[in-house]
Amino acid sequence: MKDVYIVDAVRTPFGRHGGALSGVRPDDLAAHVVRALVERTGQDSVDEASPLSASASARGWPSYSKGSVMSTPLPQADIDLEIAAIRAAREGAQAHHPDRDYAPYRSTALRHPKQPLVPLKDPEAAELTGPVFGVTDVTALDADLTRQHLGEPMGERITVHGRVFDRHGRPVRGQLVEIWQANAAGRYPHQRDDHPAPLDPNFTGVGRCLTDDDGGYAFTTIKPGAYPWRNHLNAWRPAHIHFSVFGTAFTQRLVTQMYFPGDPLFPYDPILNSVTDERARQRLVAAYDHDLSKPEWSLGYRWDIVLDGPAATWMEEGR
């Protein structure tokens, strides 16, 4: 099938003005938009879209899905309404993690399972144990992202400190923490990042460390910039650092993003807002900690991490 490009947009008829769909389940709302676009253009399938060009862009909706129909992106105001509608439907409900099906983040559409997860409770499950790391897996330089090149990177020098716990509050010791981030201008050294902001020859943006006996980790880096992506028109990611953390069990694996306090982009970002519970969302935001700032040198942030999921040690206690 040849590629078809929908160059049109529809407004979602719900919300503010008592629109025709104000009673529709929020997770159906995005589907409505898609259906409306399809009806207008007579196409039967809509995939991800790249509004700014037909070429692939990792920033948002790449065109590498063969046979996909491209559509004009929604404006931010429509995404805002979708975010608000889903949040209203979940008002007060405790939710620790995002739903994998979160329509305002368009790329979730074809990448979440529709069947329920299958529960597996087995005290012998391999997933109750997990990979281990040691002194051979990191070097002392890995935790300082400002010292990986000949010169100093551009940007605001910061340190990020925190501790890694399991849900019982026990420190996770000797485990691997990995981070990656954009440079101060909001650019990743990745060939699919075509944001026209400068690369920094003195900054790659990758760090690793092992947690200490208190579960503590620390990185020195620069504050990453916000950057645009193509989820919708005028979509910008709040500044964030990507984190990958291992616990004592494979079930505790966590990949997430740390945000900076008071970022004005928070309300507009579908990825942060995929965590619909305000209390949980706050757990993704680091705290500025003046005691961690170093005079004449760097600003300090603190961010503790709590890993979900059972481990073999828990099962033993439960017996």
Added chain:
Amino acid sequence: MNPTPSQTVGPFYGYALPFPGGGNIALGGITVHGRVYDGAGDPVPDALLEFWQADPAGGLSGAPGTLRRDPVDGSIIGRNGVDFTGFGRVPTDADGHWTLRTLDPGNGYISVCVFARGLLHHLYTRIYLRHDAFLDALPPERGRTLVAAEEREGVYRFDIHLQGEKETVFLDFG
């Protein structure tokens, strides 16, 4: 304590998380390979798979050294070829394909954790290399999604469908 929420791995982990030899847990044993597909049946070129498994005797202690580093320049020189670390990490290629070389796990399965752009919370599944009682508890057409097909001796095919008619069974360990 309440857990830190998951967020997507995004599209730009490629210069940070994958490492040379990530898919070679051990050479001289079995090869498992396949593709990751989305709900439209298209390959997913920006997924990251992690593998965790027992050693051939069924031991689950693992070993450090998956990311062993050169002490001179810090580059990743990989596993030492003696210790079985039990852990592998492979990004899918431009055609959604991945390959894992490892030893046959004593307990019969390899655990998989799937990350991808567009996936807000990772998914767990298992690659079964032989029959297991857990599979019998599933409807046959669902259980089949967890079983690797032996293409030739020592080479297994295992595709992961994130969504759709052939959707893979994903697991919840509670």
